[in-house]
Amino acid sequence: MKVLHVLNTGHRNFGGKERATLDLIGGLRSSGIDAELVSLRGGLTDTLARGMKIPVYVPDVGLPENLNLIFAVRRIIADGGFDLVHTHDFRENVVGRLASMLAGVPVVTTVHGLARFCLDLSWLKRTAYHALDVLTAPMSSRFIALSEADRGVLGKRVSPARVRVIPIALAPAGGFRTRDIDAGRPLVFGGAGRLDRQKGFDIFIRAAAELLNRGADARFAVAGSGPREDELERLARSLGVADRFELLGFVEDMDGFYAGIDVLVLPSLTERRPAVILEATARGVFVIASNVGSVAEMIKDGTTGLLVPAGDHEALADAMQRVISDPTIIERAHLEQSAGGRAFDEMIQRTIEVYREVVEGR
Numbered sequence: 001m002k003v004l005h006v007l008n009t010g011h012r013n014f015g016g017k018e019r020a021t022l023d024l025i026g027g028l029r030s031s032g033i034d035a036e037l038v039s040l041r042g043g044l045t046d047t048l049a050r051g052m053k054i055p056v057y058v059p060d061v062g063l064p065e066n067l068n069l070i071f072a073v074r075r076i077i078a079d080g081g082f083d084l085v086h087t088h089d090f091r092e093n094v095v096g097r098l099a100s101m102l103a104g105v106p107v108v109t110t111v112h113g114l115a116r117f118c119l120d121l122s123w124l125k126r127t128a129y130h131a132l133d134v135l136t137a138p139m140s141s142r143f144i145a146l147s148e149a150d151r152g153v154l155g156k157r158v159s160p161a162r163v164r165v166i167p168i169a170l171a172p173a174g175g176f177r178t179r180d181i182d183a184g185r186p187l188v189f190g191g192a193g194r195l196d197r198q199k200g201f202d203i204f205i206r207a208a209a210e211l212l213n214r215g216a217d218a219r220f221a222v223a224g225s226g227p228r229e230d231e232l233e234r235l236a237r238s239l240g241v242a243d244r245f246e247l248l249g250f251v252e253d254m255d256g257f258y259a260g261i262d263v264l265v266l267p268s269l270t271e272r273r274p275a276v277i278l279e280a281t282a283r284g285v286f287v288i289a290s291n292v293g294s295v296a297e298m299i300k301d302g303t304t305g306l307l308v309p310a311g312d313h314e315a316l317a318d319a320m321q322r323v324i325s326d327p328t329i330i331e332r333a334h335l336e337q338s339a340g341g342r343a344f345d346e347m348i349q350r351t352i353e354v355y356r357e358v359v360e361g362r
Contacts, residue, residue: 001355002034004082006073006096008089009045015194015224016275017112018045021088023171025054027348033355038076040069040092044225044250066095073099083359087140088112090133097139106358109140111150112272141358144351146273147294166350169343170278186217187324189288190261192254192276193268195226195247200267200290200311202228202235207267207316209239214317216324219244221261223251258283262330263323268292269310281305286330288319304333 005025009018021037022045028035036055039046049056057076061068073095077085086108087096093109100107137143143163145151151163189208193199201222208220220241222232229247236242251257258264264280264287271293278298280287287305289295299305306322308315323329 001084001359002080002082003028003036003084003086003355004077004080005035005037006040006085006087006092007037007045008040008092008095009043015199015226016279017088018048019279020168020170020275021110022049022052022054023344024348024351025049026052027171027344028351029054031348031352033352036080036082038073040073040095048252066091069095070098070102074102077103077105084108084355086110090129093140094129094132094136097136101139107140108142108144108354108358109137110144111146142354144354147297149294149297150272164350164354166347166354167343168273168275168278169347170275170282171344186219187263187327188219188221188261189263189265189320190220190257191222191224191265191267192251192257192279193222193224193266193274195222195224195228195232197228198268198270199224199226200269201232203267203269203311203313203316204265205232205235205239205241205245206313207265207320208245209241210313210317211320211324212241212244214321216321218320218324219246221246221248221257223248223254223257225250254279255283258285261285262327263288263320265316265320266290266295267310267316271295273298277305284333286323286333288316288323302329 005021007018007021025035025037037049038057040059042058046056046058059069059072061072077099082105085096085100085105087093088110089112097107137158141162143158145163145165146168148165151160151165191201191204195201211218233247236245258280264276264285266274266276266287266289268274268290273294277287277289277295281299281304287299289299289305289307290310291307292310296307301307306319308319
């Protein structure tokens, strides 16, 4: 079976969705599926895909871009002899579905998020992309939701019979390690993800400033790139925390990043099932996260992590203060060391089963 995955990200928009999709493609290829990638924009995604030996296409098109992308992807599907197309977000859903319809190939869609929640897009673009995503949704033969909460996210236009719930899992990497907390050094709180409005890293910076103003000793770092990088740097400087709060840019060695922090902070305003939590907990990292989307299904409040209200920098500062005051909460976190590998293998096999349902017309 030959499957073409469609992603839309470029250099400044690489995050959990992209990491998870590349892991998925790699796992499918290891399981005998000829999975390849088309990236609608060039950047980190296609560069890393090539490093993983994943065949990748980056269409070079002129204006009108979206219309030309549809025909470019249709040619890739037809010339490559693909049996199925798998799309992964709202722009690639529209392009991939229309291209697949023209090529006569079925589509599977993973629902990572909705355009109306993409806060860095203008209201007009959010509205237009959401309308087109919902309008073209009937073209997808199956939908993969990341949690039970997401099963009905596209509303009445998608029959529940066409939805399969398959939580994201990441390929095992690095490894679980016990966290030894040295009372003589400041705790390191880290964040990871795209630097866009949805991820709420401005809340993290404000919480860091509040925590330091209370006299706490801590350091902070964020791994990721995105459209708000300059804005966040200015905010850190204006609040006087730039010497304690590092914006690291894109980090390829995430194992090294997780090894260097004590706590992962996820201050997102909206999420579905964030892959960054999976990455962190698989490596024994305690998590403080906004209680949004399926986050409460992924960590146990007070055990493997702490939940805080989204957008509340004082509540986030309180949670970080709690960990500083009682760092043994990190040592008491009970994590399943081997869960990541089992979950990843199960995700691959369940995804292949969805593909077979579609291709075989079941």
